[in-house]
Amino acid sequence: MIIDADEDRLFVISDLHLGNPSSTARSRLVEFLEYARLTGTSVCVNGDGFEMLQTSFSRLSSDAVPVLNALKRLMRDGNRVYYLVGNHDISLEHFLEDWLFTQIAPFLNVTSGEARIRIEHGHLYDPWFVRYPKSYELGARALGLALLVHPDVYSAYARVQARGAARRKGDPPDEVAADMLLSRGFDTVIFGHTHNACDVHLANGHYVNSGNWLRGSSYVVIDHGKVELKKWESWRQ
């Protein structure tokens, strides 16, 4: 199991949910991965790359194959691909290592320049997922139907959690968790999971959320220790 990596330059994307009926990620992702390949940049998929809770096999295979091929082209050119497991693709953990010929990790501690950066999906700090895993899974399956009405109920759920925390005069759970990890000597923590891209400075350091590709296209650039949240715009326009 790898948990440490040295990377001068790395793109981080999360919550692609390939296979989800509401996902529009496929074509944008293939183009983005081609951009990574041509710029010689390694890529970290920070969890929930594939959808296992709210999908059909035909949808999953039609979405996944072009993206897996793009990832393989990226690796064939000598770039590295890291795949971190999230809560929607836990069951794929063992297959992915064979399909991608890459290593699956629970989280990644990246050294880039002088900076130490922690990349993790972040579901382990979601109070609902941790306390009631079975009801979380049932809820996630039920939300699959809601996704057909509104494309991103996850970010709405995260916003409700944040508002609940504010009412209790606390910080959102992802920020509390990020600050706790930062206190262990990381300069930046990167989570996904909430679908809400953000870039904030906490008491112990820098927290960035890589957002989602279900409908969005945010990504994080790590460049010699500098960490920046960006939005992918088609380079062919």
Add this chain to the structure above:
Amino acid sequence: MRSGETEKAVADGETIVRVGDAGAEMYVIKTGRVRISRPMAGRDVVLSELGPGDFFGEMSLLESLPRDADAVAVGETRLLVLNAGSLLVRLRRDPTFALEMLHRLSGRVRTLNAELEKALSDAATDSATELPS
């Protein structure tokens, strides 16, 4: 700081723990570096130099035994200090910390095995050369 965790700033060259001291805390390096050494055969042998994210002092905390090595700050250093209670709270709230500890401890066992193998091999070579021809 949460649930008993504290932070400690130490100056360059300052001793953090000493061999034989009683100790009930472990330390995570936030910034700076720490040199781990042990007095052996009348001289100080450096075992390792640790950087941000590394931890030390866990042996005394986990086994309730005296310190097994000296730890000295190299440059201005900031540490996160965990006692038994705060370690347990940390492991519940920060579950990946346990996996990182196992990963690092596994690496240390591997290094020690390699050093032991080398020492045994050197000793065997020395005794072979001492044999009368």
